[in-house]
Amino acid sequence: MEFIDLKAQYRALKQEIDSNINRVLENADFIMGKQVAEFEKKLADYVGVNYAVGCSSGTDALQLIYMAYGIGRGDAVFCPDMTFVASVEPAFMLGAEPVFCDIDPVSYNICPDSLERQIKAVCAAGKLRPRAVVAVDFIGNPADYDRLREITDRYGLLLIEDAAQGMGASYRTRKCGALGDIGATSFFPSKPLGCYGDGGAVFTDSEEMNELLKSLRVHGKGSSKYDNVRVGMNARLDTIQAAVMLPKLSRLEEEIAKRQEIAARYDEALRDKFVVPKIGDGTVSAYAQYALLAEDRKQRDEVRAKLQEAGIPTIIYYPNPMHCMKVFADCFTGEETFDNTVSYADRTFSIPFSAYLTGDDQERIIEVLRTV
C-alpha cells in the first residue's frame, strides 16, 4: 500500500500531464517557458493574491522572503517548535535567530500565548530584535491567523505564512498562502499540490515585492539577467514542473473535497481509539497528512509495528521538536518548556492518506487500527 498514492494521481491525469510535458520538450522551453507564467497566474487567482512567484523549492521560497525583507543578523524570527526545519533554516543561514514557540495542543499549530511569551522574553533579554513570525499551516491545517495578526500588529512584526503543507486549505474566506503579509509554499511531490521534482512559490499582493522577488530568484537581476543590481539566487521554477502542475491545479478543489470525505471516514471510525485531527470552525484543512495521536510513545510504536506487519506504512511528522535539534542548540529558548510539542512528537503517527486512497484500503487500515 502507498502512503500517498502519487501513482494513482498520475494515472488519473496522465493524458494532460504527458501532453504538457511533451509540449515543453518539443519547444525546448525549459527555463522560464510560457507554462511558468501561465501557472503563476492561475495559482495567484486560485490563492486569491495579486502575484505568485514560482521558484525552485519551498525552502528557496522562504529564503527569497527573508532576503526580500533583509532579515538577518540580530533579528529574532518566531516559529512553531513543531515544523520542518526549512521554515526557519534560511533565516538562520542569513544570520537571524529562530525563537521557537510551543504548539497549541488541539490544532498543533503555533500557540499564540507561547508566541507572546517568547516575544516578551526576547524584548526583556534585549539581545535580539523581534522581526517576524512564521506561521506554519501544519500538516495542512491553517494556523490561528486572527490571533496571530492581532499579536503581530501589536508588536509591529512581519507575518510570514509557511503554507508548504497547506495548498488548498482555507481559513474563514481566504485560502492558505494568502493569510500572512507574504506567503510561501512547496511543490515537493507529496504536498497537496506537488510537482515531479522540487518547486515552490511566494505569494504577495504587492507589485513592488513581486518585482523584487523576481529579481532575487534570478541572481538579483536588474533590467536583464546580465545587469545585476543585488545579491540573489538561482531559484527559478522549471517549465516542466509548471507543465506538470497545471492539470493538478485545475483538479485541486476536487481533490480537497475528496480529502474531506476520506478524513471524515477516518474520524468517525477512529475517534474512540485515538485522538483524531480537530479542525477549527470556518477552517478547511488540506490534510497534507492525516495524523493520529496515541496515548504515549510506547503505544504509538506498538501500533506502528502492527500496521507495518499488515503492510500498512506510517510516518512520523515530525519526531523531533525544533528546540531539540543540534543545529539550533544555541538558540534563545527563554523559559519555554515546549510541553505540548514534546508530547505531540512522542505520540503522533500519520497513516496512508490521499485523494486517491481507495475505500478498500481505507477499510483495511481502519480494521487493523481498531484491533490493535
Ligand SMILES: Cc1ncc(COP(=O)(O)O)c(C=O)c1O
Ligand atoms: C512546513 C514546511 N516548510 C518548508 C518546506 C520546504 O519545502 P521544500 O522541500 O520544497 O524545500 C517544507 C517541505 O517539506 C515544509 O513541510
